[in-house]
Amino acid sequence: MPKHRTSKRRSVRWYSSRIDRLVFLVFAAAFILLTPGRLLPVTPVPLELPVLTRPSPLPLPKPAPYPVNRSGIVPGSEITAEAIIIRDLTSGVYMYKMNSDIQLSPASTTKILTALVTLDIMNPDDVVTVNTVMNDGMAMGLFTGERMTVENLLYGMLIHSGNDAAYALAENYPGGVAAFVDAMNAKARTLHLTGSSFTNPVGYDDPGHKMTALDLSQLASVALSNRTISKMVAIPSITVSDVTHTYFHQLKNVNQLLGKIPGVAGIKTGWTQEAGENLVTLVERNNRKVIMVVLHSQDRFGDTTELIDWVFSSFEWVDFAPE
Numbered sequence: 001m002p003k004h005r006t007s008k009r010r011s012v013r014w015y016s017s018r019i020d021r022l023v024f025l026v027f028a029a030a031f032i033l034l035t036p037g038r039l040l041p042v043t044p045v046p047l048e049l050p051v052l053t054r055p056s057p058l059p060l061p062k063p064a065p066y067p068v069n070r071s072g073i074v075p076g077s078e079i080t081a082e083a084i085i086i087r088d089l090t091s092g093v094y095m096y097k098m099n100s101d102i103q104l105s106p107a108s109t110t111k112i113l114t115a116l117v118t119l120d121i122m123n124p125d126d127v128v129t130v131n132t133v134m135n136d137g138m139a140m141g142l143f144t145g146e147r148m149t150v151e152n153l154l155y156g157m158l159i160h161s162g163n164d165a166a167y168a169l170a171e172n173y174p175g176g177v178a179a180f181v182d183a184m185n186a187k188a189r190t191l192h193l194t195g196s197s198f199t200n201p202v203g204y205d206d207p208g209h210k211m212t213a214l215d216l217s218q219l220a221s222v223a224l225s226n227r228t229i230s231k232m233v234a235i236p237s238i239t240v241s242d243v244t245h246t247y248f249h250q251l252k253n254v255n256q257l258l259g260k261i262p263g264v265a266g267i268k269t270g271w272t273q274e275a276g277e278n279l280v281t282l283v284e285r286n287n288r289k290v291i292m293v294v295l296h297s298q299d300r301f302g303d304t305t306e307l308i309d310w311v312f313s314s315f316e317w318v319d320f321a322p323e
Contacts, residue, residue, distance in 0.1 A: 065317035082296035103210035107270030111205035124151035233266030
């Protein structure tokens with residue numbers, strides 16, 4: 001037999017065996033996979049899910065003690081003020097209201113807002129020059145050209161109710177007095193003093209310059225959060241000078257209740273012919289802080305004294321546990 005035929009037969013047999021083996025493996029695999037009960041066991045892998053736990057509730061803040069009138073008595077005809085607000089400062093509860101929404105002339109209680117607007121843009125250490133001197137009404141006795149710190153002018157305005165100090169601060173505001181008055185009205189809107197409007201930084205009577213007792217109580221509570229203001233309004237008297245220590249100004253607080261009625265710590269007086277006697281008072285007793293506003297009074301100090309006695313003899317502050 002020729003040699004090339006033998007080689008060809010061997011090659012055919014080799015390919016044939018390869019094909020047979022491949023076919024066998026395919027059928028074996030199909031048999032194993034398709035025959036029931038013949039599948040290879042699969043070990044399940046446990047799926048680890050995060051354990052969801054309900055967060056512990058945060059402790060509720062303890063509510064401020066709530067003032068409750070245990071006596072049932074309310075202020076009577078002995079009070080001469082046309083409008084009154086009494087408010088617990090800590091809880092924000094109004095303890096008494098009378099004509100709280102009527103618009104009246106605020107007089108120099110306006111200067112509470114003047115102080116806030118000043119401190120929005122000026123620092124107590126800033127030095128300003130007195131240009132125009134307003135000598136009508138209450139004045140601390142400034143001189144034209146006098147250079148004073150903002151802090152000392154604030155003392156003159158809040159303690160001695162100096163109209164000249166209020167005007168000097170407004171005149172040194174960027175844009176002058178007109179811009180300052182615009183800032184006052186903008187600040188009033190920000191503080192939601194919806195019953196108030198302002199035409200000057202001093203408190204002069206004007207048809208467009210009005211406040212309500214409700215707004216004054218809100219304004220006072222904001223002012224007391226300012227350390228500079230809260231410190232100044234509680235000072236009975238102080239002497240300040242210009243930056244060269246040439247001019248000295250002795251300032252006495254107009255509020256006659258300071259140092260006379262225990263717990264009184266400010267805040268601001270006011271008087272004009274149209275406004276009558278006005279007084280915004282902070283009184284602190286037994287860790288309680290109460291703001292009182294009397295407007296258009298015939299005896300602001302007497303009215304406020306009566307109201308202080310009524311509050312602390314009639315009210316009890318009660319703790320309410322959260323439900």
